Amino acid sequence: GEDVEQSLFLSVREGDSSVINCTYTDSSSTYLYWYKQEPGAGLQLLTYIFSNMDMKQDQRLTVLLNKKDKHLSLRIADTQTGDSAIYFCAVHGSSNTGKLIFGQGTTLQVKP
Amino acid sequence: DAGVIQSPRHEVTEMGQEVTLRCKPISGHDYLFWYRQTMMRGLELLIYFNNNVPIDDSGMPEDRFSAKMPNASFSTLKIQPSEPRDSAVYFCASSLVGGNAFFGQGTRLTVV
Numbered sequence: 001g002e003d004v005e006q007s008l009f010l011s012v013r014e015g016d017s018s019v020i021n022c023t024y025t026d027s028s029s030t031y032l033y034w035y036k037q038e039p040g041a042g043l044q045l046l047t048y049i050f051s052n053m054d055m056k057q058d059q060r061l062t063v064l065l066n067k068k069d070k071h072l073s074l075r076i077a078d079t080q081t082g083d084s085a086i087y088f089c090a091v092h093g094s095s096n097t098g099k100l101i102f103g104q105g106t107t108l109q110v111k112p
Numbered sequence: 113d114a115g116v117i118q119s120p121r122h123e124v125t126e127m128g129q130e131v132t133l134r135c136k137p138i139s140g141h142d143y144l145f146w147y148r149q150t151m152m153r154g155l156e157l158l159i160y161f162n163n164n165v166p167i168d169d170s171g172m173p174e175d176r177f178s179a180k181m182p183n184a185s186f187s188t189l190k191i192q193p194s195e196p197r198d199s200a201v202y203f204c205a206s207s208l209v210g211g212n213a214f215f216g217q218g219t220r221l222t223v224v
Contacts, residue, residue: 033212042116042203042215043155088155092210098143098162100205100213104154 002026002093006103013111018076020106022089025070027051029092032065034074037086037105046087047074076108084110118204118216125223130192133219136185137206145213146179146189147203155203161187162209194223 003025012018020034030051035043049056049063049072056063062075072089086105093099117136125131137144145160159169164181172179176195181187191198199222205213 030210031212035215042217043205043213044215045212048212090213098207098209099157099160099168100145100207101157102147102155 002099002101004089004091004101004103006087006089006106008104009107009109011109011111012079014079014081016079018074018079018083018108018110020074020076020087020089020108022072022074022103023070024072024089024091024101027070027091027093031092032063032072033090033100034061034063034072035088035090035102037088039085043088079108079110081110081112084108116204116206116214116216118202118219120219121217122220123222125194125221127195127223128193129223130190131194131198131221131223133189133202133204133221135187135189135204135216137187137204138214139185140208141206141214142209143207143213144181144187145203145205145207146187147205148200149203149218150200158189191221194221196223199223 006022031048033048034046036046037043060077064073088105090102119134146158149155158171159179161181179189201218203218205215207213
């Protein structure tokens with residue numbers, strides 16, 4: 001079946017780079033997404049990548065896509081304490097039904 | 113547009129009572145999703161609609177849960193009777209076909 005996997009927890013020091021990884025089993029997604037959830041809030045779209053790209057850079061964020069290995073990653077440069085949150089990757093399922101499948105979320109802890 | 117609007121933001125109810133959660137999607141969006149988030153199980157898709165029609169309700173935990181979308185601008189998720197294990201944050205989200213999902217702020221449900 002369709003599945004999206006992420007590691008559950010990542011801890012880094014302020015100023016370091018963070019890399020959050022995601023693998024998926026199958027997808028018809030034109031776009032692949034990263035969402036951010038801050039405490040007590042809903043998920044908000046952070047960034048996305050078009051499926052025919054292998055890299056997208058957006059200020060401190062870099063998204064890498066390896067379609068062959070079905071691997072998506074989010075790199076945050078110069079991580080700040082305000083980046084502490086849960087990060088979700090999401091893809092559309094293979095059956096093109098519009099269903100958006102989320103990973104379990106990676107909790108990023110940034111230590112001062 | 114004000115985004116996806118959910119009500120109430122918080123709900124505390126006694127076991128056995130009926131609970132109704134409400135959602136107003138973004139105008140023009142084709143898809144509406146109901147998710148549940150808990151510490152133990154992460155973010156779970158309960159049910160989603162396309163053009164007001166339920167497409168996949170395989171994530172609905174049991175018959176106590178039901179969801180309706182009587183028109184394009186309103187959906188409800190009902191739990192009857194509620195149980196303490198239903199305590200969670202319930203999110204509604206909407207999207208265009210193939211697009212990213214916009215989330216509401218969630219309803220925090222506590223069943224005592």
